[in-house]
Amino acid sequence: MNELAGKHIVLGLSGGVACYKAADLCRQLIKEGATVQVVMTEAAGQFITPVTMQALSGRPVYGSQWDAREPNNMPHINLSRDADAIVIAPCSADFVARLAQGRADELLSLLCLARPAASVPLLLAPAMNREMWSHPATQRNLQQVARDGALVLGVGHGDQACGETGDGRMLEPHELLDELVASLTPKVLAGHTVLVTAGPTFEAIDPVRGITNLSSGKMGFALARAAREAGADVTLVAGPVHLETPRGVRRVDVRSAVEMAEAVHALVADATIFVATAAVADWRPASPSTQKIKKDGSGNTPALAFVENPDILAAVAQSPRAQAGELLCVGFAAESHDLIAHATAKRQRKGVPLLVGNIGPATFGQDDNALVLVDANGHRELPRAPKRVLARQLIEDIAARCR
Ligand code: CTP
Numbered sequence: 001m002n003e004l005a006g007k008h009i010v011l012g013l014s015g016g017v018a019c020y021k022a023a024d025l026c027r028q029l030i031k032e033g034a035t036v037q038v039v040m041t042e043a044a045g046q047f048i049t050p051v052t053m054q055a056l057s058g059r060p061v062y063g064s065q066w067d068a069r070e071p072n073n074m075p076h077i078n079l080s081r082d083a084d085a086i087v088i089a090p091c092s093a094d095f096v097a098r099l100a101q102g103r104a105d106e107l108l109s110l111l112c113l114a115r116p117a118a119s120v121p122l123l124l125a126p127a128m129n130r131e132m133w134s135h136p137a138t139q140r141n142l143q144q145v146a147r148d149g150a151l152v153l154g155v156g157h158g159d160q161a162c163g164e165t166g167d168g169r170m171l172e173p174h175e176l177l178d179e180l181v182a183s184l185t186p187k188v189l190a191g192h193t194v195l196v197t198a199g200p201t202f203e204a205i206d207p208v209r210g211i212t213n214l215s216s217g218k219m220g221f222a223l224a225r226a227a228r229e230a231g232a233d234v235t236l237v238a239g240p241v242h243l244e245t246p247r248g249v250r251r252v253d254v255r256s257a258v259e260m261a262e263a264v265h266a267l268v269a270d271a272t273i274f275v276a277t278a279a280v281a282d283w284r285p286a287s288p289s290t291q292k293i294k295k296d297g298s299g300n301t302p303a304l305a306f307v308e309n310p311d312i313l314a315a316v317a318q319s320p321r322a323q324a325g326e327l328l329c330v331g332f333a334a335e336s337h338d339l340i341a342h343a344t345a346k347r348q349r350k351g352v353p354l355l356v357g358n359i360g361p362a363t364f365g366q367d368d369n370a371l372v373l374v375d376a377n378g379h380r381e382l383p384r385a386p387k388r389v390l391a392r393q394l395i396e397d398i399a400a401r402c403r
Pocket residue numbers: 197257276277278279280281282309310311312313314330331332333334335346350
């Protein structure tokens with residue numbers, strides 16, 4: 001999936017060891033379909049050569065405001081007008097200070113100053129030693145550039161090139177890519193607080209065994225990511241899955257349906273949208289053993305009694321805020337057959353305005369899926385596509401219902 005198809009990105013490098021990661025970032029941007037124009041400060045050239053960046057981007061690198069290649073001799077204007085976004089990675093402490101002062105004595109800070117601020121986002125990926133990062137001057141400058149409209153990305157924590165350990169590592173290229181994609185996504189859910197459940201639940205039989213299902217959590221994680229990209233504040237309540245938390249999403253890990261219900265009830269008061277993608281176990285063993293159940297050699301099997309789990313979605317949908325229209329509830333249905341009929345009946349049974357149906361065996365664990373959206377007016381199909389694409393389409397549909 002080409003996340004950046006048709007986008008033109010100015011990738012600016014200032015001086016820092018993390019320039020080696022900028023080479024990988026450049027490759028990833030191009031792999032996602034972007035065209036990339038690299039601009040380097042003189043200091044960046046001490047860490048990586050323009051030859052490398054030209055080879056990776058397929059374009060000559062710019063480094064001087066006096067570059068005569070531009071017919072009008074105004075590279076700062078032309079480069080910033082052509083861009084869909086400007087990403088400074090690495091952004092050194094010195095470069096932040098230059099931006100904070102509005103300096104314009106070399107090409108990269110000059111083109112940042114000249115960028116059309118309303119239409120071209122400026123993303124800064126700081127990279128520096130931990131003492132430089134935590135210095136009040138740096139923090140003051142970062143606050144200033146953020147107030148001036150730049151999007152200041154976070155930093156990583158860990159081993160630093162200088163041998164020290166702490167905050168100040170540049171984010172990894174795939175994290176920067178996610179931030180860039182998010183910055184270019186229309187903010188159709190700005191101001192909304194979204195709560196998503198995802199994954200299976202695990203219902204213990206004894207300390208080492210339990211009952212679960214084949215839900216991978218991928219659809220719920222993709223939805224959480226799409227909601228965050230669309231500008232929402234997002235919390236993801238996740239059953240036991242090994243998926244990376246989408247950037248900028250708060251995650252609460254749970255195991256059983258009862259734990260998931262408790263987490264949701266504690267969080268839902270702040271939400272304006274609740275999306276239940278989790279494949280919650282319908283039943284749990286009535287009295288899980290505190291010790292491992294052993295075979296006794298008789299050939300007899302243990303008798304398991306079950307009790308029904310709380311229906312999280314139905315309970316939230318019945319809450320006063322949902323009934324008053326302050327909280328939009330969206331359910332999912334994983335069926336094996338007669339999808340539209342089952343989804344239509346389930347929507348009414350759960351009391352939700354929108355229910356999203358899919359064929360369970362065809363989606364569990366897959367990276368793509370097909371959905372049918374069922375509401376009071378009928379149904380609409382979203383044809384088979386990567387879950388990431390479907391998640392975006394669903395978020396657009398949900399946003400339209402919130403307007
Ligand atoms: N759900 C829930 N809590 C439960 C069971 C289901 O919140 N205890 C939610 C799911 O997250 C999903 C929707 O309800 O959004 C439908 O889940 P599904 O398992 O398909 O429906 P069930 O009510 O369990 O019906 P059945 O298994 O009989 O098809």
